Structure formats: C-alpha cells, structure tokens
Amino acid sequence: MRFLSTLVILSTALTIGILVAPASAETFVTNLTVGSRGSDVVALQQFLVSKGFLQMPVNVSYGYFGPITKAAVARWQAANGISPAVGYFGPISRAAIATQTAITVTTATTTPASPNLSPIIETDTPSAPGMRVDQVMLFRAFPFEVRSGDSVVLDGSGFSKTLNKVSFNGSHPITATSTDGAILKIPVPLDLAEGEYKLSVSNVLGSSDNPDINIVIKVTNNPQSAPTIESASIVGDIVTLVGSGFTSTNRLFTTLGDSSGPISSNGATLTFRVTDLSRYDQVKQFTLGKYQVTLWIFVENEHGINKEPYKLETII
C-alpha cells in the first residue's frame, strides 16, 4: 500500500508540477560573440544600452551581435576589470553581470496581458513592449480637455518608478511615479490658467521633449467629453457608429485609413462609407473581397479622441 500511496503522490506531484511550473528563467547561459543572434543578444544589448556602453545606430535592429556590440562589450569589460577586455561574452562576463547587484537579469513575470519570456533588465525605468530602453517617451495625455485639479493619464515608455518630473509648457512641474514604466497618473496643477499646455516628462533617462510631437492638454472651466463609440454596424459599405460626443466636424482614423474630410453628426450617430477610407483601395487590391479584417475605429474632434478604438469585423 505504501508503494501505491507513494506512486499516486509522485504522479500527482508530477502532473501538478508540469501544470503550474513556470517556464525556466532565462539568464545568460551561452557564450555570445560576433555572429550570435537571438533573445540573449537582445538582452545583452539592452543591458549595455541601459548602462551607457552601447548606442544602437538608427536602422540597426537589436538581436544581432556585430562589431558595434563587440566594442560595447569590450568597453563594459574594461570598465568592470574583466580581462581580456576583447568583447567576447563568455563565462567570466556572465558571472560579472550576475554579481552586479544594481541590476537583475531575469525573466519577466508572465501575465495574461503581456506575457514575455525574453530576458529583461529590471530597472527603475521599464520600457513599454517594443520601445527602446534608454529613452523616456510620451505618447498621449487623456483626456484632452480637463479642469485644474482633474486627473490625467499619460501613456509612454521609460517612466521612472521613483521620480518623474512632469512639466506644463516647461513650467509648473509636478512629480509622479509609475508602477510599470508605461503609465503615469497625474493631477493637473491648480494654478494653471485656461489654455493649451504641452506636456513633457523628464527623469534619469532625459526628457520626452520631441520637436516633432506635441502632447497637449486643454485646461478649461467647461471640459467636454471626447467622442465615445458604444456600438457600430456595417451594411454594405456603410458604417454607422452610435455613441456620444460627436460634433459637426469629426475625423475618422481607422486601420483602413482616415476619412478624407470632416464628417458631421447629430451628436449620437455618425455614418461613413468604408470605401472612402484612405487605405481601403490599397488593401482591397490584395484581398479582392476574400478576407476577414478587423476595422479599428477612432473618432477625433475638437474635444479629443476616443481612448480605445472600436473594433468592427468585416470582409474586404
């Protein structure tokens, strides 16, 4: 009987172990040198970038160990007393990284929303998926129209977990922290007069200021809600959106392109032809009406733009 019990326990443990055990943590376990490729190289390059030893050239992808990476490894080795500092990432270098207490090379926690098994560097300024790791960036402030004292959610990358400075037209700085590096929730300063303000975020990575991109909010005593799409339908090539916040001058932005001009609305419904969207013909020339496609829809007007796109399935 004891054998039976042991067998059952072992089998159950094995089954449960298989079911719940996370994938093994990926660390640097292989030697890397010129010609190496893969996620280990990406992680090494991200580490070198985060420590200032590597600057990836424009139009060069992460993931290939080339001469630039080799030179960066050599610089890092020299700075850390690793000899010979020739740019070969072997056992001594791997051990050196592991013993640096300031950083931990580990596997990202797998979550249903954004699972990731690539080795990442735990830093104070996590980057959003796909973004460069050595830059703080600001993509969006929502909502657009606010009162002083209202909360605004900032989307971006490289936000600090400990200290960010958010400025409004370069002044009225406030401090804020992020839990994931991609979202900041801030209050609008009470002393802001009505008007539009360009936002910027700065931290140890630098400033999000970009001459080509202005992320703005409008402070007003009478903020209006951005458009919201509650439902949508398509009959033939005519799409009807039902929602709120539509005005007489709405513009559409979708995965099949933009509307050619402003579209008026009675406030609750908005109608357009999918064939009028700017990329429709470009896609249709390949699909010939045979493929299923998801049409993601944004509506923008003077009061803002819907935060989450509405999804509508159709055939193109």
Add this chain to the structure above:
Amino acid sequence: MKKKQFITLVISLTLVGLFLPTLPTQAQTGLLPFAGIVSFKIDCGCTPGLSWIWFTPLYLGGPVVITGPMIYSRYSTVLYGYFNIGVPGKRHLGDDRRGIQACWIRVGKYCIPLPAIGLMSKVGTN
C-alpha cells in the same frame, strides 16, 4: 497487490498524459505563430524604430485566413534572414505577442496607437 500497483501506475500515467498535451505553447511562452505576405508598411511616427506592416493573407494558426497588421520593432524583434522586413511581396514567418499595441502615429494634435494584431517577437523573411 501487483495488479493494484499496475492499475495505479496506469491511472497515474493517464493523468499525466491527459494534462500534458493540453498545455499550449502559449501558456509557456506567451508567443503565438504567424505567417503572411507583406502588402505594405507604415512607419510609426510617434514611436520611431517601429513599423506597422499589413499582411495579405495573414495566417494565425486557426482555420480562418485573414488580412491585417503586425508590428515590427527594431528594438525588440529578433530579425532572421533574409532580413527583408516589411518589403511588399516578401513572405514572413515568426511569432508574436498578441494584443500588444506599440505603434503610435500622429493624428492632428494627438498620438494614437495604430492597432495591430500583435508585436513580432521574432521573424524571418524570404
């Protein structure tokens, strides 16, 4: 007794065998396969270094073949030969993290996430 042991062993192995195949690759890696032929490519203006690539057809492993966009990031996507990323007419094969919206484009005074099916984790091309 030996018969009982044998039955228990069979039951135990059956239990393991039943559960093992139900563990999809996705549960372990978070990645799903995709393949397709590039129709066109758009650069993500608010997130330089990322591209929004439209595929027709686009195979996601299910029974329905669709058309749609995936995102390539030169910061995180591992690119394999022959490196013709986003070139119209080229076949792409790889895996992606579904639902990650990383391509932001300029729209008036705003940046918005240009929606895509996923963010490529690795990809090779012909």
